[in-house]
Amino acid sequence: MSGVPRARMLDLMKVQCQIFATTYNPDGIRMGNKVLRQRLRGPTLAKYYPPRGPSVNDLQRVRSRGKGAPKKKRTAPAAPEKKSK
Numbered sequence: 662m663s664g665v666p667r668a669r670m671l672d673l674m675k676v677q678c679q680i681f682a683t684t685y686n687p688d689g690i691r692m693g694n695k696v697l698r699q700r701l702r703g704p705t706l707a708k709y710y711p712p713r714g715p716s717v718n719d720l721q722r723v724r725s726r727g728k729g730a731p732k733k734k735r736t737a738p739a740a741p742e743k744k745s746k
Contacts, residue, residue: 671687678685684694715723723729 674687675685677683684692686692686694720729
């Protein structure tokens, strides 16, 4: 490569990238093209894992039938009484 000027090599790289549909990157900067060209993994992962647990609608339906957890107290707890000696 010592006998070929850099400008000519860059022109060759540019034409090569146009022919093979790759990104022209003469400086070798990391641009993430390798990752962006990969297939998306989301749909495959979504099919692998089972659906999530009960939804809010399911919980409301269970509570309406009286089968859910009891409601929490809304009043503040009473202050403990001190024992006198």
